[in-house]
Amino acid sequence: MYPVLQAEDQIIAVNKNFVFFNNALSNIILFNNPYDNKQVLIKRVVQIVKKTSHDQKEEIFFEMRGDNTSHSIDSTSYGLISEKQCIGKAIFIFYPFARFGPVK
Numbered sequence: 001m002y003p004v005l006q007a008e009d010q011i012i013a014v015n016k017n018f019v020f021f022n023n024a025l026s027n028i029i030l031f032n033n034p035y036d037n038k039q040v041l042i043k044r045v046v047q048i049v050k051k052t053s054h055d056q057k058e059e060i061f062f063e064m065r066g067d068n069t070s071h072s073i074d075s076t077s078y079g080l081i082s083e084k085q086c087i088g089k090a091i092f093i094f095y096p097f098a099r100f101g102p103v104k
Helices: none
Strands: 010-015 028-033 036-052 058-065 086-095
Touching: 028 058
Parallel strands: none
Antiparallel strands: 010 086, 028 036, 028 086, 036 058
16 A cells, blocks of 8 residues: 655644544554554554453454555554554644645
8 A cells, every 4th residue: 555644744633532433444543652652653543443341341442554564563563552542633734735635
């Protein structure tokens, strides 16, 4: 798959409080790196997994993939990502101006 975002892209993201993650399939999500909480990763949601805990609360997990799958560190390396680890959803590229527009 052709990468949607390039290294030099600057984006606008919506805070996770305004995102309905249960409908996040194919969205590009920002989340904390499972190996280094100081680093933020940005990947595409390829699968949504809902699990019910012992106290009957539903938890949402995501399988994440980079668009450049042959060179991406993603869920094949670190497993599923909890909704709690998510920061937000990428919605718009504002720089460079030649790439100005919505993230698809």
